[in-house]
Amino acid sequence: MSDASAGPAELLEDLRGFCGFGQRTQTDTADGIPYFVNEYWTSAQRKSHPIHEISYRACFKAQLPEFFIQRMTGSGGAVLDPFMGRGTTPVQAGLMGRRALGNDINPLSAMLTRPRLRAVTLDDITRALGTVDWKRGEITRTDLLAFYHPATLERIEALRQWIARRAPPDGPAPDAATDWIRMVALNRLSGHSPGFFSGRSMPPNQAVSVATQEKINARLGITPPERDVAELILRKSASLLRNGPAPEADHALSTGPAWEIPLPDACVDLVVTSPPFLDIVRYADDNWLRCWFAGIDVRSVAIDQHRTEAAWTAMVTRVLAEMARLLRPGSIVAFEVGEVRRGKILLERAVWQAAEGLPFNRLGVMVNAQNFTKTANCWGVENGAKGTNTNRIVLLRRE
Structure with a gap:
């Protein structure tokens, strides 16, 4: 990783002092967890590179990984998303000259991500x-x-x-x-x-x-x-490709569970990810037509559906243990979650609990405030009611 990247102390100071859209950060502590609340990137649509415009349900904006990649890595740094979905984190990493690492249980993810990391006209x-x-x-x-x-x-x-x-x-x-x-x-x-x-x-x-x-x-x-x-x-x-041909990026993508990623120890400089949120989104059902076209047996895609907070927390503990193995000392995990079940469950607290006993310093929760619901109403009344209104990102530092 380049010496140009910032450390955890600089990141927290940046969050506290951030006023990029004219508002100062609000800080608070709840249940022993420090919170930093502001609009850290634009809520406007289609403000990122056009190569990101690949539709996939429940994906975050490219500005989220960009925020951390820019601050926490230098040229050539390795950026990983163990739940890469449509590939927003590795694609953004590739665009910024970093090594793009990604994993997902769904074979479709590699099919949606890899082409945008290879030179093509x-x-x-x-x-x-x-x-x-x-x-x-x-x-x-x-x-x-x-x-x-x-x-x-x-x-x-x-x-x-x-x-x-x-x-x-x-x-x-x-x-x-x-x-x-x-x-x-x-x-x-x-x-x-x-x-x-x-x-x-x-x-x-x-x-x-x-x-x-x-x-x-x-x-x-x-x-x-x-x-x-x-x-x-x-x-x-x-x-x-309206901004030019797809760039050739150093990358490694895998298909499998997020707690068994085929990468060597201490090879990652930054993790930016967002896991499935309990049983809110049924990815296998959503992608049945894509799986048919791609020749994938949708029944073979073992996407977990966690119906209880305890089961979800146990899954996160396994994933964070794997992230601890892969991260270099001092590196950051930015673990994005959201409000679910109308705010009755705050998953950042489950992540905070899941990290206890693992070799991480728990830095706080960054809340990127949004003025609209990320989960669109067109998904149906039930999913709209259970949608998220903010990016809530747990920040962990590998000891």
């Missing part, structure tokens, strides 16, 4: 799409006609076969263009606008069930229109 993508035989597609699931026009579904099947030959799910990383095309296709499968392969479906970061989609079609009196799959992939690719 729009010309590369165009040439690769030109090798797809779009007439080879045969519909294997007629129930998916609830989402797609028959001609569109045939094209999706043709692309799916092309990717399966070049990039089997359990095989090595494919060439960069194929990797990229799969990533974009996974994010265009269903959504609410003509930019997606499907007819109108909500929301764009998860797939509703076939039965729900049939109800949407009936309620709106619509049938799925025909879409040009290749053209939509190129259009989305051009948007993601």
